[in-house]
Amino acid sequence: MTRAPAERTVRGVRVPALLYGTAWKEERTADLVRAALGQGFRGIDTANQRRHYFEAAVGEAVAGAIADGVVARDDLFLQTKFTYTAGQDHRLPYDPRAPLGEQVRQSLASSLEHLRTDHVDSFLLHGPSRRDGLGPADEEVWRAMEDLQRAGQTRLIGISNVTAGQLAELQARAAVKPAFVQNRCYARDGWDREVRAFCRAHEIVYQGFSLLTANTRELALPAVRAVVARTAQDGRSMGPVVFRFAVQLGMVPLTGTSSEAHMREDLACLDLELSEPDLRTIETAGVRN
Secondary structure, three states: OOOOOOEEEEOOEEEEOOEEEOOOOHHHHHHHHHHHHHHOOOEEEOOOOOOOOOHHHHHHHHHHHHHOOOOOHHHOEEEEEEOOHHHOOOOOOOOOOOOHHHHHHHHHHHHHHHHOOOOEEEEEEOOOOOOOOOOHHHHHHHHHHHHHHHOOOEEEEEEEOOOHHHHHHHHHHOOOOOOEEEEEOOHHHOOOHHHHHHHHHOOOEEEEEOOOHHHHHHHOOHHHHHHHHHHOOOOOOHHHHHHHHHHHHOOEEEEOOOOHHHHHHHHHHHHOOOOHHHHHHHHOOOOOO
16 A cells, blocks of 8 residues: 655645644634644644634644644644635724735734744635636735745745636736645536646646535445445545545645544545545546536
8 A cells, every 4th residue: 555645845845735724613723723733733724814714723722732842833834815805704804995915914914923923834815806817906916925925924825716717817927826726626526627737737736625515415426435435444434535535636635624533534544545446436426527
């Protein structure tokens, strides 16, 4: 059996094979992040968007784990995001009257304070300003993100919730090319096949989220269940098999589980191996023609 590597190097930055996602955890955020670090996660994904994330609690957990010797800052991959006002509630991390570039700078400064660090490892645009194509706002925001990378406040930059067309536009216009794309990943679309193909062609690392929750119908298909029965260490755990599938496709998957048992199971995906036929079974499950 071939063991999957626990991390990869992306433009000089070590990136863990799996990330722990911190959305929608509210008052449990600090305890769950601390638990994830204790179980062995070294990549933490958050956002400066109080509507869905409690970034300051992420920083509390990280600082506590570092103080207790559980982990060192240099061993961590910390990723946060800039979110436009349309995706925020009233608890904004920047002055909405400020120019967009200044909003980006204020947002990251706030994130660094929340996370108790002088830099993050990755800073993402949480999503373009419009549904189709990129607008002037996106160009202004990306330029500010490029400046922050040059200043050392983030080591890499990327974008989330993006179409293949938007990604191609960004790749063509950007002075600093995106290192990451983070998308919700649907089995019915070939697990975001078009965007993943663009990422492969341009050496962009694809991060996939909602791999389980967005695909309950497809993952319940008998053929997929049969793969799980053959592959999972207990013959029934779907999560590790799907995350191993994602790793073998070249993704960095996110898991946001609130169960310590599932945290251990999800990390154990690195001990599994899917055959090519089993990989194809999951990759084509429920795909629309």
